[in-house]
Amino acid sequence: MISVVLLAALAAAFFVGWNIGSNDTANTMGTAVGGGVLRYRRAIMLMIIFVILGAVLEGFHVMKTIGKGVVVPVENARLDPVTGDPMSPFQELPMMAIVALIGAGLYVLIASTLGLPVSTSQSIVGGVIGVGLVFMFMQPNGVSAVLKFGKIGKIALCWVLTPLVAAFFAYVIYQMAARPLRRIKNVLLITRIFSALVVITAAYAAYALGANDVGNSTGVIFAAYPRLAGAGVEEFQTMQFIGLFGGVAMAIGAITYSTRVMRTVGTSITTLDAMSAFVAQFGSALTVHLFTQFGIPVSTSQAIVGGVIGAGLVKGVMAVNRRKIGHIVLAWILTPLTAAFFAFVLGVVAIEVFL
Amino acid sequence: MKVERWQICYAIIVSVGLVVGYLTHPLIGVGVILGGMLLAELFL
16 A cells, blocks of 8 residues: 555655756767767667666665664664664654755755756755755654765765766877877768767766665655565665656656756757767766765766866866866855755754654 | 647557556567557658
């Protein structure tokens, strides 16, 4: 029997996933569509396939971090009747999973309305921290939790590293690829090679996006419902199903609402020459995929900015203005703090109203 | 905003894949989505 709380939690996760799909499709497919290599419909098809593959096959890394890595049970927590492990605070009080998602989603919504580009990954980490503080200080229904500051520190460090690593990868890939490509004198052949590279990179970027970002929308759902009836009794199968759910939410976002964002955001990268656009995107996708292996939720947009900087450095030019870099630095601090504040306030209100 | 036929078609394919994934196995759901996309590419 599916409860009302589970339905509400799935709706909140779907909304966050939909947001990621509608906003980040441009980061993966912008180059291919803007450069005229793929038609919009084909780009969306490619996006859907690879985002869902990434979400199902590798989404569990970040899902575990968001759901069980930041807010952990206290020593004397109740034990899970099936596994015998201490129960996650979200499993004991699933309502707080919804609060974390709504807190982060609300912040993203307000920031987007004000025209500020913010990262969903950083917002959801903030949302989870905010709820963790509610568990620590208010102990709703006697449920307490501990915030793992070591893990939070590691995540913050990786946010700083994301654009730097993407810039490094883009720089190295440019240096490695430029020489053999320059030897080809046939213009038609070089165009075909670039077209193929752009499509392959776009697919890889979509895969990395699915693998990394699906955990943002579904991590707390997994923590609250480690076994979903019907989706299998094993935790891993549940994680794969939740990954599929998050991937489908992102796909629906791409189908329904990505056109406008693709036109506006996508242009920032398509103004680059073909080689720079390719290495910027490849470098950023490689970075996002790398951090996914460590279960770290990172910002795909900030990785792209890093990739563009790396490609520009080869020619000795700064392809991104200082204002954009300033925005990123500000976002590292402001986004998680504000989202945490939103989630904390919402959590306090939810306790007063529903418990 | 005008909704095109392919958008409805893709949305149906991923939704069916999700339901199949829930009822059977997530990877079978992914298979349904991949197969559906292939069919859509052939017939749309």
